[in-house]
Every structure is written in C-alpha cells, then in structure tokens.
Amino acid sequence: MHRTFQIQLPADKTTALMADLLQFDEVIGVALYPDNSHKPVGDALSVQLLNKGSDRVLKAIANRCGDAPYLVSTSLTESIIEPDQADKLENDADEAIWEEIETGMRHQGRITPNFVLLMALGGVMATIGLVSAPTRQIMPFVAAAVIAPGFEPLAGIALSVVLRRWQVLWRAIQSSVVGYITLILTSALTYWFLQTTGEVSLTDFTRSEEVYHLANPSTSDTLLSVCGTLAGAIIMSSFRKSIIAGALIAMVIINAAAMIGIGLASGRYDLAEQGLQRFGFDILLILVSCLLVFGSKQRFFHHRRPVA
Secondary structure (H helix, E strand, O other), X not given: OEEEEEEEEOHHHHHHHHHHHHHOOOEEEEEEEEEEEEOOEEEEEEEEEOHHHHHHHHHHHHHHHOOXXXXXXXXXXXXXXXXXXXXXXXXXXXXXXXXXXXXXXHXXXXXXXXXXXXXXXHHHHHHHHHOOOHHHOHHHHHHHHHHOOOHHHHHHHHHHHHHOOHHHHHHHXXXXXXXXXXHHHHHHHHHHHHHHXXXXXXXXXXXXXXXXXXXXXXXXXXXXHXXXXXXXXXXXXXOOHHHHXXXXXXXXXXXXXXXXXXXXXXXXXXHHHHHHHHHHHHHHHHHHHHHHHHHHHHHHHHOOOOOO
16 A cells, blocks of 8 residues: 655745655656645645655654654555556555554554553453353353453563654553553453352362463464464454454453452462463563564664654
8 A cells, every 4th residue: 555645834945845746756746736735834744655655754854843743644545646656656565654553553553542441341251252162162261352452551561662762662651551560450350250149169270271281382382472463463463454453362361360460369379470480471471572573674774753
C-alpha cells in the first residue's frame, strides 16, 4: 500500500515545503488548496506518495514549519494510478511510520475500562483452558491470546527505549503492570469460583498438560515463542495488523500469567513460582525481540524520531 498525507500549515510556509515535495522522487502527486485550512489557519496540501518516502516527507514538514502550528494526518492508500511512475509504485516499501505504530500501541494498550475488561476476560478464558481436558484447551487458549491486549504495552516499552520517548515508556510500563495484575487476579477469582461450584478440582490444574509445558518448556516450545514474539514485532512495524492474531497465538504469556493466579488461589505456590518464571521469560523474549526489530528499523530504514 501507499500513502496520502493531508497537511495543514501556515501560508508563509507553503512555498518552501512545496519546493521540497516536488523534488522528492517518492512523492507521486501534490495538490494545493490555498487558504482552505481554518484550524490551523493557512493552506492545505494533499500529498500522494510512496510508503518509502513517508519519513523524508515528515522530516521536511517538521523542518519547514518549525515551531509554527501545523497538522498532518496520514492514511494508507489502496492504490495510486500513475502510468509514468508504475515501476516506483510496484517496488514500494511495506513499513509503518513511527507515529502510526505509537498511535496503534496507545489505542490498544492505554489503561481504559475496555483495556482492563479485555485483560480480565483473557484471564478468565486462559484459566478455563488450564483446568480443561487437553481436547478442550485449544479454543480458550486461542481466544485468550487474541482477546487480551497484553502484547502491545510490552512492545511499547521496547519502542520507547529505541526512540527515547520517555513519556511513552512510562505509559507502557503502567499499562503492562495494570493489565497483567488484572489478568492474574481475574484468573485467581475464576479458579476459586470454578472450584467452589464443583466444576474443577486442584487435580485438574496440577495435571494439566499445558501447566506441565509451561513449567517445563521444551526447545520446540521456546522456539515457537521466539518466532511468535519476533513475528509480532515485525507485524506491528510493517502495519500488517490483520495477521497479528497468528503471532499472539504462538506466545504463551497470557497462559503463564493465568498460571500464576491459579497457583496463588489454589495454594500451589510452587506452580505459581514456575508460572512466574515462564511469565518473566516471555516478557524478556518480547522486549528483546521488539528491541531487535524496532532498533533495526530505526537504523536501516527510518533514521528519525517521531515528529511529536
């Protein structure tokens, strides 16, 4: 996909920015609407460009506008038809810009009632999976991995370190702590409720096949988690949000967090400790994978920090 930028800027900055845009090979089309912006007051520009030129255009906007008020909205464009530049369009890059990645992480991982409820529901589903028979575990595990937004806050920690965005780092840490404490507590309450109603027993938990694999991960289990965390970081940085579910399913961090809650609720502190070890290991995997991917994207592709 390609991009369209809608730019609103002071009229006295338009000429210089237009000169920059017209020189960029990545810019396919530019339309000027004089005096069409009322907030902020000034001109409006519509720019169609290659994805690979996004960072260059954003740098030019920031440099030309300086401290003057301006506004940029970005969107993905399904197609651009320009016969004379067909070769450029066919060889465009598939990278998200930092501003879009940050916005997506903020939307998915900000502490809101929806975020907390989804983490809680993920904890309920993961708990049901951990105390179910092996043949019934797949559905709740998959549902919990997809529903609980536990990946984005941790990925946000890594992104903020790479970009040195300390305010973003603080928000990501807060979301991670609140989200996973909610999930662990909900898992403990769910297990207590199921045990109280006679639906499950301690044996269902201690003999669970998934609990064994979480406590004793094999090489293949570890490799699957590594692939999942790397895939998650690549998906986020390449704006392939529609396939993020596959990466989330490969991770077991939600199940490990639920195992901590059940272990505490059942008095099996040894299993809670083993769940904590796997939980910490998965957090480390996510942070390292995201640092590696985001750091590589910054070094070899973007070469800039977010504009704001």
